[in-house]
Amino acid sequence: MFEVFEKTESQVRSYCRKYPVEFNRAKNAELYSVDGERYIDFLAVAGSMNYGHNNPEIKAKILEYLSEDNIINALDMYTAAKEEFLSTFEEKILKPRNLEYKVMCCGPTGTNANEAALKLARKNTGRMNVIAFSGAFHGMTLGSLAMTTDRTSREGASLPLTNVTFAPYDGTLDSIAYLKWILEDDHSGIEKPAAIFLETIQAEGGINIASVEWLKEIRRICTENDILMVCDDIQVGVGRSGHFFSFERAGIEPDIVVLSKSISGFGMPMALLLIRPDLDIFRPAEHNGTFRGNQLSFVGGTAGINYFVEHHLDQEVQRKAAIVEKFMQEEILPLDSRLSYRGMGLMWGIDFGAVNPAFALEAVHEAFDRHLICEVAGRKDGVLKLMPPLTIPDDVLNEGLSIVKKAVIAVLKK
Ligand SMILES: Cc1ncc(COP(=O)(O)O)c(C=O)c1O
Known part of the structure; x- marks a missing residue:
């Protein structure tokens, strides 16, 4: 066998x-x-x-799409399936939550979208360092892996994983005091970061749930210090926490949100960045990738959002x-x-x-x-x-x- x-x-x-x-x-x-x-x-x-x-409601839409010669893969060309996904996402997810983000279609894995978020945060701020947290999991490619803490995964890199400073996650030591010390002590020895990357609930890290107060405090620290707040909602987004976005319970708005996994509705590969509009500064093709236009993912993603709202x-x-x-x-x-x-x-x-x-x-x-x-x-x-x-x-x-x-x-x- x-x-x-x-x-x-x-x-x-x-x-x-x-x-x-x-x-x-x-x-x-x-x-x-x-x-x-x-x-x-x-x-x-x-x-x-x-x-x-x-899921029968989502599958029906995908089968219907497949039953005609609709386009299946299209790089980032304009397509009817992407148009429907973007307008449904805007109308049914972003607008009701008063959120304004530009949507960037990344390569289809979560880790690719985190790489894009890293690049975009660095490009916007001109700073190299980022802060991530103990217990974090952000993916397996080198930039995301540099922000991931578990030893086994890191050992796979076989080279230095750099330009990330780790701080204790909520519930470990005095996380907020440590962050403030990094930023306020001009002898902390740690470069001011471009961004703070976080999961509001660390999934791979052991189901560690950040408190609302901690999340609000991180938001405040980021705003006051001109640091971007990036929420990796790859695993706990799309309803997993009991809200579409996991940060909704804290009433905060990250500057960048990373989505993947269930966003395509049907288990197909798809990853997105949601970007505060003024941060949307990549030049055309500056974060390119062949598989950013999987149309079945857009069809499934649209049907998924409709399912989420209707049910x-x-x-x-x-x-x-x-x-x-x-x-x-x-x-x-x-x-x-x-x-x-x-x-x-x-x-x-x-x-x-x-x-x-x-x-x-x-x-x-x-x-x-x-x-x-x-x-x-x-x-x-x-x-x-x-x-x-x-x-x-x-x-x-x-x-x-x-x-x-x-x-x-x-x-x-x-
Ligand atoms: C929070 C989080 N970020 C990033 C990733 C990486 O996503 P992918 O495996 O699609 O690269 C995962 C995967 O489990 C994850 O849970």
Whole structure:
């Protein structure tokens, strides 16, 4: 079994090692293996399937588009599909939130968009250094990797990762005092940054949730010091937090927002920068890329936004969040007083750090044996991360949660 993969595919493959079956079908929050076994999905392709696998309303639009000879790929030429996406995004997402941004279509990965944000922040300010936070994950290409903290990922670079200063994230040491010291002490020895990059909820970092006060304070620091605030909403945007943008809960406006993963609606590659209009200074082609015009992503993205609005997905997520939180309090915490949990919207983590961080990965295996797909995150991979599609039906959510409980009980018994 898996002979072709083991013989042919690079060692770098990773998720397949946690879920060693071959998949072929998927529907909403359920995956199926080639031998017909059903698995509940609490991973959602790392946050790129917020609307569920094969969402029928989005799929219908894509099939309709495919059924005629509509253009599929078009660099950044003007197309009908892009026009519809941009106007829908403007009318249904930006305007109701009083947000004014220019939309930049980047190469189709999150990390490419973060590279674009880095370049744009540096170009606008003429400064090289940027600040990122402990626990950050911004991607695997060299600029984004320089802002990513986990050792394993950084070791892949094999060269110095430079021009980034790390500050403690909210909840670690006195984050704000440290930032102020960097900026105010003319002997701090740290160059004034072009930008502060942050995730309002660190996903890969272990479901660390920044407080509203901290986010507002960062916004204030950026404004007062003429530093750009960049919000990486690649994983926690598009409804994951219970709002379309994760920063909405703090009532702040970042200068640049980075989106990818679920923005294409259907799991297709797409990444965008939202740019404060006066910062939109790249010359034509200064951040180019062949795959910035995947029309199926625009069609899926438009259908996704319509789905979000018509189904009040933000409110749905907040309702389901209450189900998960109740489960954490009533079913998980009583299992062991050293367990803790964190979460918001439909992104939750059970922290095994105080028991034994290795238990989180063991819980992933125990869950998989019971046909639930979930992941680890955070320091020493010690957090069991639960992130279903936002469209998961209540009964499947509850079924998945009961498997989580069984998996946790199984590892605690060991
Ligand atoms: C917050 C965040 N930023 C950036 C990335 C990188 O995106 P991609 O894997 O599409 O390059 C990820 C991926 O998980 C992410 O979660």
